[in-house]
Amino acid sequence: MSRLKNILLLTLATLLLTTSTVAAEAPFITYTFDKDGDPIYTQTAYQPIGTIDGFDIQVTTPDGEVEEEPLFQPEDIFIDKDDMVYAADTGNSRIVIFDSFGNFVRTVGEDVLSKPTGVHVDEEGFIYVADYQKKKVYKFNNDGSIAFEYEKPEATIFGKKSPFNPTKVIIDKQKNVYIVSKGSMQGLIQLGPEGEFLGYYGGNQTDFDLVHQLQKMLYTDKQYRKLMKKLPPSATNVAVNEEGLIYTATAGLENQAIKKLNVAGENLLQDISTSFAISDITVDGENNIYAVDSSNGYIFEYDPDGNLLFVFGGLNSGNQRLGLFKSPSGIAVSNDGRLFILDKKQSNIQILKPTEFTNLIHTAISLSSDGKYLESEDYWNEVLKRNSMFSLAHNGIGKAAFKKGNYEKALEEFKLAGNNKSLSEAYWELRRIWLMDNLSWVLSGIVLFFISLFILKKLYRKFGLGAQIVRGWQAFKGIQIVTELFHTFRMLRHPVDGYYELKKNQRASVFSATLLLMILFVVHLFTILETNVLFSNVDSKNVNIMTELYKIYIPLFAWVICNYLISTINDGIGTFKSVYVGTVYALSPYLIFSIPLTIMSKGLTNMEFVIYDFSKKAIILWSGFLLFMMVKEIHGYEIGQTMKNMALSAAGMVMLGIISFILFGLSNQVIDFVYSIFQEVKLRVQ
């Protein structure tokens, strides 16, 4: 939902900034999304080209006069395979048929229908109409005579009390009828061609609710029945694609508002981001999904996998411009890709034509989803020429490159598209190629290394070969500052002794701790910059050194200060210096292992994520443990006291944060105040 919020904000901002005539053709802005899910402008995807309002519908009144009777509060629209447009003209109790240019052809069911809210036409030309008031679904022959009436099923499994209020209807390949019925929680009502009840289909689910479960367990049946029942919402609208897969849209659902259902009624789409008020969906011949939002007037377009392609449209707040809507209630797409959007309040149908840019994308998507990545590459390149931020295009080009075996290019493109799964696969292939070329070298190198190490050891023991180097190394280790720095290694294995030596034997100094603190920053920078993109969520191009500096040092010093202050009033015996040195040394695991881990991450793919993840967590846990031991040993606490002290220190850090925030804010005020006095005085003096 945050996406929607972003769009709203952006729309508002653009409306405020540019009052009028920005887009001479389309009165709205089209958005798409970059790899981080942030909205970005893109070329106009659809341009309004006209409306159908039905003023050419001529009706002869009983008096013999001929009157115009335009559409009135229409609720549903359908386009059949011959591009004829069917509108359920709810207010006028009829179905109106237009040709694809919007010319009125004829009406159907004028004497029969009462409140038709849904219309669908099957491949043989039968017209199905859901009538909400008459609680029936009518099947008309093409000439307008009634062929069949679907009524409330008699079957006991349908339930005597179950409501049958058909609002929308569709037919699948087997001529089964799917009815959206207001108030049916179990799902769509599925009827056979002869009206027999087949079952409920693709119902929504309520989320698991712990409180409700507890109530169910603890209350008696009587008490439980009195409670407000939690019921799943029924679908709002439904669509069917050429293969016979059924799509439902549900207004008011937070998750899975748009679903693509398989035969078993399971959702095939990932949870796709959309709005709360989807009133209609439709699917074009290439399985792109279009949805329309009745309260904000937005139109969403998704690719067959449910990736959001475009958001456009907007609310008509009285300026009557083409391309804005008041309460769009239906959407349909013609064979040539034009969108027909039915507006209930404006009582018209607006026609939007895809731009060249959109056509390009559609072609590319349809090629990609058929697996013809190579053919789609040119189209994607063309798309990128026009909008280099279009992440789906990067994805498509990446797939083409992958297919061609150009894994390096694929890697780059997937990185731009933010497609981590394919990125990992490309990386995998690159690594495999590298291994094929170098594996024998590496293996023999490792064996040679161990053999030579073994021989050198033997030689040293027997003949004292290289004794000077060993002596030199020991002398080097003996240098004060080196010993102090190497103390980090001792901390790893013997934290308690390590802290004891820190305290008693002066094994570390403020100088060495400060030096380590500087190294810490370098290590941190290295980690965030060099970690494999698969594992890091940091964009290495957007790293700001100052921010990172603050991120590291501010919490660290806040901790040192708070811990010292808290422990002085809590019988802690540690001095400020020892808390500082101890804290830095507690970060030894991070200091020592982060760089090797970062280098290792370069060789890993998503498959081996568990190794990276485990190591990372181990480092953090280890550092946390050392910090705990630090507090315990430095201040001479028991375990309970240590925990209390650490909790208090953490609370202290929060307090410190709040206080400094207030102080900062106030000091700004003071500076402002002083400055204005200065200005005042300056003016007066002059």
Place this chain on the structure above:
Amino acid sequence: MKKELSALGFVAPFLVVFSLFIVIPVIVAAYFAFTYFNTIQPPKFIGLKNFVNLITQDNVFMMHVLPNTFQFALIVGVGGYVLAFLLAWMLAQIPKKPRTILTLAIYSPSMTAGVAMSVVWLIFFSGDRAGYLNSFLIQIGFINEPIQWLQSPEHLMTIMILVSLWNSMGVGFLAMLAGVLNVDRELYEAAYIDGMRNRFQEIWYITIPSMKPQMLFGAVMAVVQTFQAGDIAVQLSGSNPTPQYSGQLILTHIADHGFIRFDMGYASAISLVLLIFVYGISRFCWRLFGEKD
């Protein structure tokens, strides 16, 4: 010289059996690792090719088997080890009678693993509505449709880990219990006089250092046990390869290549790699817990 000969005479039966059943098979397997051997034709020497194939060509090994094995070994090995020590230490704190009963109770899963598998786990995680877990979850309304626990790639690994942790309290656990119980009580008393203040210090300064041999034994057992666990995936899912290779461990992979595809040379190569793994990790444990001298 004579002395040595008589000593050799004493160990001869063991030596013969040991070399017959352990040393020779290992050497033969190590040789097969460098050959192409399909059990019908005589083995054909192909040098390092098996190993190179293993790393560069065998996608299943690199994409599923290695990561799975690492995940499994890290959680079950380390987790089971820590659990074994904690349980042993806690058991040592209670009186003898309940301790004996509890010890038996905790040790029994590792003895009865085979039976429990068919009686408990397969029914518990059964994929239909009647499976205990499914039935329970449906009853409280958490799920509407039964989940295929043992056949779905997302769940198989988790279940393997759970079941293995459950029966990981084996010999290592018993050894650790013996170790904890055998720490000299006087050491604790002496330490308390010297200023030791709490249980944590007890464990850290006395219990662990005094039972290093048992800790080492437990660690090595844990390593061997986790790397040898391969059957569990097949037992649970009922198929090898496991569904979408989600539970494929090194041993399952060896069985797959050796006894299903009869590619003995390749299977031997994987076994050799496994041997190197186990040896390496055992060395690491020695470093950690072994006596210095």
